[in-house]
Amino acid sequence: MQEVFDPKAVVLIGVSRQTGVGAYNGLEMLQRFGYRGAVYVVHPHAGEILGQKVYQRLADIPEVPDLAVIAVGRDRVLPVAEECFAKGIRWLIIITQGFADADREGKRLQEALVTAARHCQARIIGPNTMGVMNAFNGFTTAFVDLPRSPDPAPVSLVAQSGALQVGSESFLGPLGKAVDIGNAADLGFVEVLEYLEQDPQTRIIALHIEGLIQGRRFLETADRINRSKPVVIFKTGVSASGAQAALSHTGSMVGEDQIFSAAVARAGLSRVHSALDLQDTLQAFRKLPLLRGRRIGIATPSGALGIIALDALSREDLVSGPLPENIRNIVQPQGPYWHILHNPVDLWPIGMLTGDYLKLAQQTLSGFLADPNIDGIICMLPALSSPLHSNIIASPAFFADLHLERFNKPLVVSLYGDGREVVRRNLDPVPGVAGYFSVEQAAHALGQLYRRYQALKRPTESWRLVAKTNPPAPTEPLLLGQAALEFLAAYQIPVVSGRLTHTPEEAAAAAASSGYPVVLKIIAPEWLHKSDRGGVILNLMTEEAVRAGFERLQYLSALPFSGPVGILVQKQLSGRELLLGIKADSTFGPVIVAGYGGVHTELWGDVVKTLAPVNLAQAREMLASLRSYPLLTGYRGAPPAAIDELAQTLVHLSNLAVAHPTLRELDINPLMATPEGCWAVDARLVWRQN
Amino acid sequence: MQEVFDPKAVVLIGVSRQTGVGAYNGLEMLQRFGYRGAVYVVHPHAGEILGQKVYQRLADIPEVPDLAVIAVGRDRVLPVAEECFAKGIRWLIIITQGFADADREGKRLQEALVTAARHCQARIIGPNTMGVMNAFNGFTTAFVDLPRSPDPAPVSLVAQSGALQVGSESFLGPLGKAVDIGNAADLGFVEVLEYLEQDPQTRIIALHIEGLIQGRRFLETADRINRSKPVVIFKTGVSASGAQAALSHTGSMVGEDQIFSAAVARAGLSRVHSALDLQDTLQAFRKLPLLRGRRIGIATPSGALGIIALDALSREDLVSGPLPENIRNIVQPQGPYWHILHNPVDLWPIGMLTGDYLKLAQQTLSGFLADPNIDGIICMLPALSSPLHSNIIASPAFFADLHLERFNKPLVVSLYGDGREVVRRNLDPVPGVAGYFSVEQAAHALGQLYRRYQALKRPTESWRLVAKTNPPAPTEPLLLGQAALEFLAAYQIPVVSGRLTHTPEEAAAAAASSGYPVVLKIIAPEWLHKSDRGGVILNLMTEEAVRAGFERLQYLSALPFSGPVGILVQKQLSGRELLLGIKADSTFGPVIVAGYGGVHTELWGDVVKTLAPVNLAQAREMLASLRSYPLLTGYRGAPPAAIDELAQTLVHLSNLAVAHPTLRELDINPLMATPEGCWAVDARLVWRQN
Structure with missing residues (x-):
């Protein structure tokens, strides 16, 4: 799509005569x-617009432009697009609103557009878009007058709105290229x-995402690119009301945010949660090396700010490193005898004595940079506009003299005071240092750099769904009880031995063959929450108890027993109850779920989700x-559960998920984990009906 | 302390000749x-400093100044202070560092200073302080050249550092008065x-707190004041490392943050968690009325920003209100037929048609203001510096014409684009509207206004600890088992019936009198985690079982049974297990604790803490x-526990806490809650030893 960002010729259709x-x-x-x-302009009335000759008909244009930018009323878009295709134009940017973002007719028009484009092997950006911006060559399709940076940043934005590029100073900081994919009807x-x-020209990529289709292909692409160019994701529509609005804004289907988060984290992409976070993170990736460890050196003009920095670092899971020897040897002796240095290094009392605060700051930063036990640095710097304090305004030379290029460590500076803009301008051209206007933002930048460093250590993984087997789905939409367990067993998921019985005699025989104690359960579609309703009897030790229990449950159920409806007789296990499951996500397909099981599952909501399939290591991480x-590793003296078997069971479950794309939902609750192994005790499968 | 902010005369001691x-x-x-x-200046060498006559001795000054500002070396501070007291000066600001913020000698010097001051009924601010700043009259003791606002804000800062006032543009926004209490040795x-x-001159108060003493007096004062002047708290040292650093910075003891949070919330004070949050919240309180409901009107130039606003509002527990009829009637008809308005109101498609975006924005805002089903408004506004977009730059008149004074609703504006500073200047003088540079900050401001509105509805409460009885503390430092339960029973806390026994015969008799089933427990100081170690036998139904159980536990314990050591025979209850307790907090004194009990207590950490005492309503809120x-209200068909008895038990427990200031810790684990009532089953009390 180089033609879109750098067309040799472009035609604008729907330009107003008003300027x-x-x-x-x-x-x-x-x-x-x-x-x-x-640039060519097509307009029904001939003449000139802004000194530019106007063509009355597209056909009159003497060459085939790379790109057409269409901004006519929505009802005229399709005929205009067809003219473009006829002319041989292969890229269309459709600015016009009123398609899937509006009403049913808009949706129909949008589908017709895409069909027409596919027919001619043409591509569409939008509709409902501001199109592209390229600060390197001065090309834009925006209907807003964007300021153009003389020195474009290697940061590119892909958004589902033009607002972010219009206000890029507020949302992103400096930007080189941007594209608004709008309704993303095609591209x-x-x-x-x-x-x-x-x-x-792109070193860093920012994505503003309202909704995704083709989640797996997206992850595969983003994961691969992210290993060399940071991919930063600002996902919106994460709240229920926001998701609802995203549907009407760009027609985006928004999946469950917990699953989106798990997918993005597993792919190692960086995530931000606000516009400020987006700017701060992009600046960090643009200017700083990664943070390769958790130990931070902290230089501060004030004990109070040192404490604020420690709080902020702790939220990022970073720590203050040990005080470097060279700071103790060089900086400390210049201060008052009672001032013992720690990290955070509080420089003010020393600066008051020596009168040269910046020299001390530089000695301290150099000490941190040279010390192998410090991985990154945060420096709070006062920046006051008063001429009386010009001596503590860090100059460009202050930063250049640190020779940050010799060290592979990020330095973040938190500037405060009415001269902070000046100092930020001073450090802006120096690589290896980034300036923020609050301690918390500076610390967060370090956190993002560390999380990316960690993420890049992940092994590569395959995001495509490749089923090892391709069995047919069951014909029943719902599988319960023993039938469900047998289905699981075929995928090597261990299941508790049990038998569905229809008479007390059958039940007694089943108990004798499985061994006591046993448990009896009503199995019927009407009895899904059977344990809440007394449909389960535990801990039966004798044949008489089994017969009596059977009769009690038969009476309670008030059902005729036959076929898949009856009383399940199971060997009773004791151990930890887990919940395992599969869920089909609208964006990413099969997802597997593991969590605290039993009757308190919903109370604690202790559940983890990730995309299927998982390997053994990923299954262990989930647990x-x-x-x-x-509780699984030997809580308060209890014996540990068989973690290896549990993890292996998750792997098998995930293979089942991949093999059955029409499976909508699977719950194993409980899966019983004991020191000897784990067994599915009850399960339920729901299939998609077409 | 008016003399400190507005002294008629001040003497500076320790002024350098350098300027x-x-x-x-x-x-x-x-x-x-x-x-x-x-202003008087004392310096050992006569002459002038900055045109100001210098006195060689304090005694030579022809009047008694209201205030002395001392900045001599730490070893000379005490003699200088004593000269001041001798002269009759009653207020001292001690700038000098190196006291409790430094070493043991500094701590001693600080104590000597305070003793000397108390002796003369004089007061000390600091040491280790920048002192005060008063932008109204131009008085400051800062050694930093502060910019002075010509129009001081009614916002006053009390801090444990000078850094916040030095960088007030970064930390607080406009400020009228500030005092750095430094080590807070006295004041x-x-x-x-x-x-x-x-x-x-003070309408809003910002507190930067590293550590508090006299927590109850503080809460009493802050709660009272906060009802008329918002008290906003920026607590630092909330992380473990930050708390450690606070101890060495100002010698502040930092209590547990969960308890500080609970105390501040109960007192209805506003809390902020970062410097940005502090500025944003102060601006909201300075410029906006409170938000009196959760329903927000949202005006946006972009669907994407509307979605971001919904996400941000949802984090603040606010919602989008219904679309006002007058917006549907006045604004919608101006747009394209396919553009159906919702809230968020997306104005761009209409603005492109009418060409007057600001008029539409004003009609929309007016619609929200007039509608009784909308409680507050967030408006995203583009602000571009390009001359081509001067028509969408909201002027001062734009905001004035909304007549915000007629409505009692906050309007927050999120400005984006390179002209945002201009628009913020335009709205700054208009009351009722506040401008932010991100959607999330604007939404958070609304959240703070709503939380304050809710907090002000709380009934007043008494923060002083007044014991209803004043019984002596037990002489034993540790109370366990039956003795502990008897102690609780004296405070009307229901306890399970049980008897400490030393022989199998005693145990059998105890079981017969309490009724079966019973439980046996080893009681001994060495057996605190008895259930993990097999020191508990449940569910004994017969005399034989009790005798056999007794012998097993006696063998297991390997202890001679006599006095407080033996086997406890208790009636076995079944119900929900809770944990109840008391903890002495270093800042706030007695705190009560309630949580999920039993062996999984620590796993889930489901615990709530609040200051003792509590009334019934507060106890219910805790639960x-x-x-x-x-689990207590009837989970999945189980019968509900007796909530009233539980709450009443918490009230009794809190009375016990207040009556025993030397109680360090009390744990009831478990307290068994059944539909009929609740009973303490095991308890442990630890007393402070002096």
Whole structure:
């Protein structure tokens, strides 16, 4: 899609004759932004707009432009697009709103557009878009007058809105390229990512995502690119009301946020949760090396700010490192005898004595940089505009003299006071240092750099769903009880031995063959929450008890027993109850679930989800991330459960998930974990009906 | 302490002869800040400093100043202070560092200073302080050249550092008064709060707190003041490492943050967690009325920003209100037929048609303001510096014409784009509207306004500890088992019936009298975690079983049974296990604790803490805030526990806590809750030893 960011020739269709204030004239914006390529304008009335010759018909244009930008009323978009295809134009940006973002008719029009484009092997960006911006060559399709940076940043944005590029100072900081994919009727995140992967002007990629389709392809692409170019994700529509609004804004289907989060984390992508976070993180990736350990050196002009820094670092799971010897030897002796240095290094009392605060700061930063036990640095710097304090305004030379290029450590500076803008300008050109206006933002930048460092250590994984077997789905939409357990057993998921019985005699025989104690359960579609309703009897030790129990449950159920309806007789196990499951996510497909099981499952909500399939290591990680994990490893003297078998069972479960794309939901509750192994005791499968 | 903020005469002791860049000369700063009162300077060498006559001795000064500002070396501070007291000076600000913030000798010097001051009924601010700043009259004791606002804000800061006032643009926004209480050796938060309560120039109070003493007096004062002047708390040292650093910074003892949070919330004070949050919250309280309901009107130029706003509002527990009829009637008809308005109101498609975005925005905001089903408003506004977009730059008149004074609703504006500073200046003078530079900050401001509105509805409460009885503490440092239960019973806390026995015969008799089933427990100081170690036998149904159980436990314990050591025979109850307790907090004194009990207590950490005493309503709130509360109200068909008895037991427990200030710790685990009532089954009390 180089033609879109750097067309040799572009045609604008739907340019207004109005120009100037409030006209939102795309041609005017393009001229002001400084584009030097060939621009054609089509308009029903001949003449000129802004000195530009106007063609009455597209056919009259003497060449085939790379790109058409269409901003006519929604009802005229399809015929105009067809003219473009006829002319041989292969890229369309459709600015016009009123498609899937509006009503049913809009949705129909959008589908017709895509069909027409596919027919001609043409691609569409939008509709409902501001299109693209390229600060390197001055090309833009925005109807807003964007400020153009003389020194574009290697940061590219892919958004589902034009608002972020319009307010990029507020949302992102400096930007080199941007594309608003709008309703993403045709071109989506994956295609743009593939372009940016190859683009030498892009070093960092920011994604504003309302909803995704093709979740697996997205993850595969983003994971691959992220290993060389950081991919930063600002996902919106994470609240229930926000998700609802995303559906009407760009027609985006928003899946469950917990699953999106798990997927993004597993792919090692960086996630941000606010516009400020987005700017701060992009600045960190643009200017700083990664943070390769948790130990931070802290330089501060005030004990109070040192404490604020410790609080903020602790939220990022970072710690203050040991005080370097060279700081103790060089900086401390210059201070008052009673001032013992720690990390945070409080420089003010020393600065008051020596009169040269910045020299001390530089000695301290150099000490941190040189020390192998410090991984990164945060420095609080006062920046006051008063001429009396010009001596503590850190100059460009202050930062250059640190020779940050010799060390592979990030330095974040938290500037405060009315001269902070000045000092930030002083450090902006120096690589290896980034300036923030609050301690918390500076600490968060370090956190993002550390999380990325950790994420890049992950082994590569395959995101495509490849089933090892391809069995047919059952014909029944619902599988319960013994039938469900037998289905699981076929995938090597251990299940408790049991038999569905229809008479007291059968029940007694089943108990004798499984061994006592046993448990009896009503199995029927009407009895899903059987334990809450007394439909389960535990701990039966004798044949008489089994017969009596059978009769009690038969009476309670008030059902005729036959076929899949009856009383299940199971060997009773004692151990920890877990919940295991599968869920089909609208974005990412099969997801597996593990959590604290039994009747209190919903109370604690101690559940972890990840995309299927998982390997053994990932299955172990899932289990270990549960809050109730200690119950499995030998809590307060209890024997540990068989973790290896549990993890292996999760792997088998995930293979089942992959093999059955039409499985909508599977619950194993409980899976009983003992020191000897684990066994599914009850299960339920729901299949998608077409 | 009016003398401190507005002294008729002040004497500076320890002013350097050096002036200008890097001199940190307090006299110079005072002159530049514009103070017009009488200033005396004492210096061992006569002459002039900055045109000011120098007195060689304090005694030579022709009047008694209200205030002395001392900045001599730490070893000379005490003699200088004593000279001041001799002269009759009653207020001292001690700038000098190196006291409790440094070493043991510093701590001793600080104590000597306080003793000397008390002796003369004089008061000390500091040491280790920047002192005070008063932008109204130009008085400051700072050694830093502070910018002085020509129009001081009614916001006063009490801090444990000078850094916040030095960088107030970064930390607080506009400020009228500030005091750094430094080590708070003498004057603390309470005294300053009492002054600010009476101060007509103070409307909002910001507190930067590292550590508190006299927690109850502080809460009493802050709660009272907060009902008329918002008290906003920025607590630092909340992480373990931060708390450790606070101890060495100002010698502040930092209690447990969960308890500090509970205390602040119960007193209805506003809390912030970062410097940005502090500024944003102060701006909200300075400029906006409270938010009196959860329903927000949202006006946006972009669907994407509307979604971001919904996400942000949802984090603040706010919701989008219904679309007002007058917006549907007035705004919607101006747009394209396919554009159906919702809340968030997306104005862009309509603005492109009408060409007057700001008029639509104003109609929309007016619609929200007038509608009784909307409680507050968030408005995203583009602000672009391009001359082509001057038509969408909201002018001062835009905001004035909303007549916000007629409505009692907060309007927060999220500005984006390179013209945002301009628009913020335009709205700054208009009351009822506040401008933020991100959607999340604007939404958070609304959240703070709503939380304050809710907090002000709390009934007043008494924060002083008044014991209803004043019984002696037990002479034993540790009370366990039956003795502990008997102690609880004296405070009307229901306890399970049981008897400590020393022989199998005694045990059998005890079981017969309590009724079966019973439980046996080893009681001995070495057997605190008895259930983990097999020291408990449950569910004994017969005399033989009791005798056999007794012998097994006796063998297991390997202890001679006599006095408080033996086997406890208790009636066995079945129900929900809770944990109840008392803890002495270093800042706030007795705290009561309630949580999910039994062996999984530590796993789930489902525990709530609040200051003792509590009334019935507060006890009910405590229980209801537990994650495991549903277990008490009838979880999945189980019968509900006796909530009234539980709450009443918490009230009794809190009375016990108040009656015994030397109680260090009390645990009831478990307290068994059944539908009929609740009973303490096991308890442990630890007393402070003096």
